[in-house]
């Protein structure tokens with residue numbers, strides 16, 4: 001046994017003793033919840049912080065390339081004759097710029113699920129922390145004369161809280177025109193983000209997209225797991241150059257795809273569909 005394994009065993013032993021001592025009060029409040037490890041990782045791990053910092057550092061390198069190449073565009077909605085337009089980057093907000101893990105942690109503790117009834121008050125509290133590396137990248141882009149657009153599926157009534165939260169941490173927001181583009185601000189701005197990317201692309205060369213979800217890059221609503229793999233392959237030259245993905249293990253279209261977007265199924269049914277979506281080792285013994 002290695003020292004590392006011994007240490008882990010000893011720590012587990014002490015933890016078990018502690019658990020026994022408090023078992024009567026702890027058990028009822030600590031029901032298993034599929035959201036817990038992902039939220040813990042996002043909120044507390046240096047592994048998450050280092051990975052998001054790496055993604056944003058890569059974005060800086062790629063931004064330099066993008067600015068040097070007038071033919072470079074990151075938006076599928078860009079259209080023709082864009083080479084002379086001023087450059088812009090489009091960032092998603094939730095789990096790309098702002099860390100909402102405290103909301104997710106509250107969902108676990110309250111044994112609740114995402115709902116717009118609790119999400120809007122959370123937005124209005126404006127307490128989300130920066131995703132590590134995001135501010136440094138945005139400031140770098142701004143220093144290079146790149147316009148910053150925040151394109152979020154937060155709904156229009158959450159705009160004031162969103163702006164307040166971004167400003168609290170010094171994220172630059174150009175107030176000369178709308179650069180915080182939320183869902184439903186215009187009739188055609190639905191949850192698919194393509195119409196809003198097209199809106200930015202009318203006046204700007206979109207040099208980079210940053211997000212935590214496939215929909216932040218390409219409209220692929222209701223794509224199943226196999227179709228998502230095809231999209232990954234189809235745009236393989238865009239990922240990690242024009243399109244920078246931030247890890248979000250807490251929620252996203254990846255989860256919906258695993259149960260065919262049957263969000264109204266019971267927790268048990270969704271859990272079974274997730275189990276069925278995985279591949280398994282078949283031990284030969």
Ligand SMILES: [Mg+2]
Nearest residue numbers: 092094095212
């Ligand atoms: Mg997001």
